[in-house]
Amino acid sequence: MASSERFQLAAADYALLGVDVEAALNTLAGIPISIHCWQGDDVIGFDGAGAVSGGIQATGNYPGRARNFTQLKQDIETALRLIPGQHRLNLHASYAVFEPGQKVDRDQLKPEHFQPWIDFAKENGLGLDFNPTLFGHPLAEAATLSSEDEAIRQFWIRHCQACIKIAEAFADQLEDTSLVNIWIPDGLKDIPADRTSPRARLKASLDQILTLDYDRSKVKVAVESKVFGIGIESYTVGSHEFYMNYAARNQLLCLLDSGHYHPTETISDKISSMLLFSDELALHISRPVRWDSDHVVLYDDETRQIAQEIIRSDVRRIRIATDYFDASINRIAAWVIGVRSVQKALLNALLTPQATLAELQRQRRFTELMALQEQLKMAPLGAVWDVFCQRQGVPGESEWLKEVQDYECRVLAKREEEEQV
Incomplete structure (x- = not known):
């Protein structure tokens, strides 16, 4: 499945929780x-x-x-x-x-x-x-x-x-x-x-x-x-x-x-x-x-x-x-x-429905609070994160390490060799 499709499904899941994914991404970009x-x-x-x-x-x-x-x-x-x-x-x-x-x-x-x-x-x-x-x-x-x-x-x-x-x-x-x-x-x-x-x-x-x-x-x-x-x-x-x-x-x-x-x-x-x-x-x-x-x-x-x-x-x-x-x-x-x-x-x-969780606590509905907190641990964060990286012009989770390894071969290894000469 393409990252855009995964993102749309994730955004829909979060919407059911009352979370605006686009607003979250805009906020994150400014932190x-x-x-x-x-x-x-x-x-x-x-x-x-x-x-x-x-x-x-x-x-x-x-x-x-x-x-x-x-x-x-x-x-x-x-x-x-x-x-x-x-x-x-x-x-x-x-x-x-x-x-x-x-x-x-x-x-x-x-x-x-x-x-x-x-x-x-x-x-x-x-x-x-x-x-x-x-x-x-x-x-x-x-x-x-x-x-x-x-x-x-x-x-x-x-x-x-x-x-x-x-x-x-x-x-x-x-x-x-x-x-x-x-x-x-x-x-x-x-x-x-x-x-x-x-x-x-x-x-x-x-x-x-x-x-x-x-x-x-x-x-x-x-x-x-x-x-x-x-x-x-x-x-x-x-x-x-x-x-x-x-x-x-x-x-x-x-x-x-x-x-x-x-x-x-x-x-x-x-x-x-x-x-x-x-x-x-x-x-x-x-x-x-x-x-x-x-x-x-x-x-x-x-x-x-x-x-x-x-x-x-x-x-x-x-x-x-x-x-x-x-x-x-x-x-x-x-x-x-x-x-x-x-x-x-x-x-x-x-991406956490903070107001909903706080209201459950205020009403002392602790069973529902715990259940929702556990549900959120399985929410599709990764699909949203990958799109954030894509929009920001940086490699995703499966890609960035390759660039570091390439830099190590091209730059860091030579640096170490020059230091030892």
Whole structure:
């Protein structure tokens, strides 16, 4: 059966549930996802400040890792051609592009060090988001914004302020708001004797960062928590409670990363609560597996639940990004699988008769609610997804991997050979 026939049958099935498939596709096409650049090179970056640290580890040694700006943007462009829709690019400060002899430390970064990325974004119709890089640096070995060493603390304060001004330049040139997300790896491996003082120093650092004069209509600052990491298993300074309260008091965005909580916690349950008290919310969609928070996103239960809450809560109030890194598989494929999985989950949510389900709950008709929820699991989502990809000019599910494999043979294999010479 042709894809158009399958689509017409699927649309008819959804219509019986009161769902307008065309409206769902139009909405999905307008939902941007901020795609993380660091999947392409295992979070190493370009500034060479030090080995990846802060509990971050990309495992595996799949050939073809991008090693410079030219290679990374080529890989990103390849992934974008296989991902439907128009999206954003999420950069870390460690991806500054320096001219020979012009390298500066992170507290001296300026917009011109990211002009190649701005030009790249213009060429590809992308918005840009930004992250201070408070790891992978000699001054991040012990602590950053919560450091007992005032000189170290001030270095990272200057870095975060520099990043806000860089994001402001993104917004000016691209005529679009830019999100700056602050995450720190500060914490302790074993049981702390003093939990308050590091958090007081973090609060003071954030307060000082925010004394910077910047245009809040152009730059949205977010803070991101984590429950634990490698080497900080017992205590993280930037806990969820700390950042949730700090963001609320200072009118910042609180960013929820789906891999940064206890294994029994899910951010899908937090979204509705957060939006009752905040105008906007930021998400990093990842896939936690036991202690590791950054596996490639799949079309799994939690991803679908996150998407349901995004659509129920008003997607216009939520800034969606991906955040994972896997060096054990083809890195372009990892981008494509992860981002498309988020989009499939969003499409599934858009094709869900939300008002009908909510009304059944309101009337406490729980048998019918459960039965309909189970029925929807077998709905013909795939036929609709294939047509969405076709309309967006990207390969369908059975086709995109062939293009990645061809790129691996033509580009990635040669890249690895040249590196070994």
